[in-house]
Amino acid sequence: MTVSVRLPDGKQLSVGDADTALDVARGISEGLMRAVAVAEVNGKLVDATLPLASFAQGDEPVDLRLVTDRDPEGLAVLRHSAAHIMAQAVMRLHEGVGLAFGPTTATGFYYDFDLKEPISESDFPAIEAEMKKIAGEKLTFERFDLPRDEAVELVGGMNQELKVEHIQTGLAEHPTLGFYRQGEFVDLCRGPHIPTTGKLKAFKLMSVAGAHWKGDQSGRPLQRLYGTAFFDKKALKAYLSQVEEAKKRDHRRIGQKMDLFTINPEVGQGLVMWLPKGATLRYTLEAFLRDELIRRGYEPVYSPHIGSVKLYETSGHFPFYRDSQFPPLYEHLAGPIIDKMVEQLRAGVPADGPFMQEYELLNAAQKLGFDGDYEIGAGADDKRKMLEEWQAKTDRFLLKPMNCPHHAMMYKSRPRSYKQLPIRFAEFGTVYRHEQSGELNGLLRVRGLTQDDAHIFCTPEQVEHEFAETVELVKLVLEAVGLNDYRVELSLREPGSDKYIGSDEDWDAAEATLRSVLKKSGMEYVESPGEAAFYGPKLDFQVRDAIGREWQLGTVQLDYNLPKRFELEYIGSDNKPHRPVMIHRAPFGSMERFVGVLIEHFAGAFPLWLAPEQVRVLPLSEKSNKYAKDVLKALKEAGFRATFDEQDGKLQAKIREAQLDLIPYMFVVGPQEAEKGAVAVRDRIDGDLGAMPLDDAIAKLREENDARTIRQIAEKTDFEGFEAASDVGGEY
């Protein structure tokens, strides 16, 4: 018997029953065979070691593509196999290792372990050495399939409880399950894998981290070992040096070096203090956007930093986002105690009768002047109601978690006519969120942030146009600062979830509008179910940071719900009240995150229009100080952010310092320049441009500044060449 095989170039050949993809490769060349990582048969990735005959369907030829070490899918398969090898090594070195999952990631792989004694980075050399040994053993990855009951028996016999649980719950619909064996190591796995462990030549363990079984925080804590692998050592080395390079762009590092901002635990975690240079950068961005907004018919508003809890109960924020808000501020000292009591009563501890610390809490509350009706003998529900009544008549405030309720109230401050719409309220509004401490990250995730927020109130007919305009604005803003590498995500609700407010009809309408705008604009985007805001779907602009993590910057959100909750109205041409639609939008997202991403994007080397210090005047020696001061004055009068380097020292030293400070332009002045009213211009990028009249130099800079020219950005680390295909996972 023979099987007919068709290669991607259309060539057909016939192979024996037992022949595998590797055999086909060997038939073409030995080199090709050595390069084969995996096979793509009839469009599916499978082990190159399986007989091709097993994939034949009738007389149709089997489509075969040999996936080699040059293909991204090959890299992903290698990395997944590396995860198995790492697991094998860990099991050889430790007793009673429980295996969880070991998938590939964009830049490597990990495996989650349930370990008796924790592993730390100091264990890496031993694990790596064992992996090397396993690679040297050139063990074959051997696949076998078992029916469910035998599969459970097998993993149960190996004391792999997590795998047993996974087969019984996560994989309940699979009639048979795939396994891979390499040497003494057997793991439940969908595959495919590389032919033998010998293909693993270049790898490195990267880090160890905590994780939870199936991502459930209450689940069993696991240890996750991250690693990466490549087909050759050169690629691994290149990747590692790029990781190092990327770390140098970290905004936290640059922010400190350049005196842009500071975060100090004595002030508070996640609370950013903008130093003069960072503040100047932010101010410049804000001024740019503010001008753009006024031109587009936005009107400035200001709202206070705290708001009544009632306001957020109306908007729906208070119950929905309780956990990520700072606790309420009370006008009454007993407030927090009453809150605590209500919380316990709501949690039902116990349902009736006295609850934990009730007497102590009540006592304390009364000492602080609590005067509500409260009977210890009452039922839990009655007690809760009594306390809630007290809460309702006592003023409570939240640190503003969002600006929209305030803007909605501003809209409501007078009757509105359809002739006034759309109304666009804009504000750089500072909001506060109690992010979990482990989430905080420099400027990218903070507890106090300023949104470049605005809310557009419009008629349903105007929605599509307004939304499109807003999307265009976000694009314009991102492109003005040279952030062209972003991803657009359409965040939709998760079907069947109770995380959202509002009717299905409104959600359907909102989601349909967003899709329609996107289609008309021709923008590329991906849909993400479950990522919507609780009040409506949104369009998010995702940008990557220096080390490849994605962050959401700009966002445009469509909202039919808050207008309802706030009973917003306008009088239509029919002289009847109608409900407006709200569009929430923030092109930068937050000033903190935006500036953080911008710092990494430019590696601190901002274009002229954004640079906190645009020009530095360098006198040749103290003798030229007087003229240097004249030049400085002229620059300042021309509107430039300029300084004057007064320190002693050689010109070379001053230039070096200015270069390292990433100042776009240096004006060198000595006796020759002073005599002619000139300056010797030095460009940060192109170096010495020679002497020119001061007026000409200023005109040149003004042109570059006003055009917001971006002449060069530092080479950004591009991990793409190192990324494996992400949809090639070996895990079930």
Place this chain on the structure above:
RNA sequence: GCCGUCGUAGCUCAGUGGUAGAGCGACGCUCUCGUAAAGCGUAGGUCGUGGGUUCAAAUCCCACCGACGGCUCCA
């Protein structure tokens, strides 16, 4: 919040139980300089905080605080 790692001068880091160090920066003096580092000198640290072990702790142990990498979350 959870898991792990880490915390020494303004910054980068060395110092593994026995008198706290280097480079850069800062400050002072000399030099008055032509496109990426002039020379000399001085100051600066209760080694994150608190407790414990020890004759003796930056070093070993415990707790707390904070940072970092993940997880979970993210209006």
